[in-house]
Amino acid sequence: MKDGPDIALVASLLGDPARANMLTALMAGQALTAGELAREAGVTAQTASGHLARLEAGGLIVGRRQGRHAYFALSGHDVAEVLEALTGLAARTGPKEPALRRARVCYDHLAGDLGVALLDGLISSGMLLDDETLTLTPAGETRMAGLGIDTAALRKARRPVCKRCLDWSVRRSHLAGSLGAALLQRIYALGWGQRVEGSRIVAFTPAGLAAFEAAFGPLPQAA
Template identity: 60%
Template sequence: MKDGPDIARIASLIGDPARANILSALMGGVALTAAELAGEAGVTPQTASSHLAKLEEGGLVVPRRQGRHKYFALASDEVAGLLEGLAGLAAHRGHTRTRRGPRDAAMRHARVCYNHLAGDLAVQMFDSLVAEGALDLDHGITLTPKGEAVMAGLGVDLATLRAGRPALVRECLDWSERRSHLGGSLGRALFGRFLELGWVRREEGSRVVRFTGEGLRRFNAAFPRALEAA
């Protein structure tokens, strides 16, 4: 393609195995140092720094300084959505690097996708919100007045979210379910509320999200799976 966006450059940045591992590690939503990312990518710190410089130049990651330490994070929700979409395509085409196991099952059940919930339970939540009329998909994706009431009941401050820069609601293609889950600032705020309410906890060093027994009960009450078939 001679004119238009240079997708080849973005593809080449993501396509390197070490850089792909670095970006995947940052999908956990936590900023990491070059040394930590070197361990994730299986390369030396010097090589990781070289990869990070290329990713930063390409607009895929951004540096963050805290005191003497320098951390890296994904540049935006848009980058995270691209990576999740590519993961879904790879999974759908059978391009996997390891055999499935218990950890894979946990990731498919519930995980963090950059800053919001993903996996089977996230798809359940999205389907429930659509079935309840809280989300309208007829013209893109919008939060309805009923949805505003649902969010208020969960303690989500919509006024603050709407004043922010990111889109309020966004569909994100779930790589494991190959169906939509909720992204955008609302998806981030909901996941934050689940953490605040003690419904979930993040597994250290992983993207896996664990629901407590009471948390899962309350989640299922708020977003019933039975509505999926309605």
């Protein structure tokens, strides 16, 4: 018998259409109830309960009770990154909806055209070194402080500060890690853009796009 992680077990959990729909719904980074996930999967509550139990046992989701409801979320950003990459293999032409291609949430960081532009801008402006770990430079530290991001606190987190995540629509990397998550939260807090209710789309205001471009460099042209 081959030693090492059981890839086939994880693949079997991801391979069921209902479970795949549930996991995709959780890619927006929010916890959802069992009933909401049943509707996303198009299955009965009883069937959803079985699927959720398997996903939780397999370590892909975590559940918690709050009052009368059970809520479920992805177990971590690493699960989201695997799902993002697999989505790219499953849909090689990228998302059909232009707004989803333009800017969307990938678990807790910005993805799509603007997510890739963000990483490109940080590298081209010298705020990130384009090395294996995407090292934040002194100029980057200063710029993040100006945006209200405490990079010292980010370094205390268990996850990497900067990490590449393969974007499934652009086929290039966007910025993940604790810095990617912090930047998306600042985009929300500054009013540059907000996540569209019930969707992974991040809708930017015209003023927000202008501020984004001023901060990180030229924007890609909208399709």
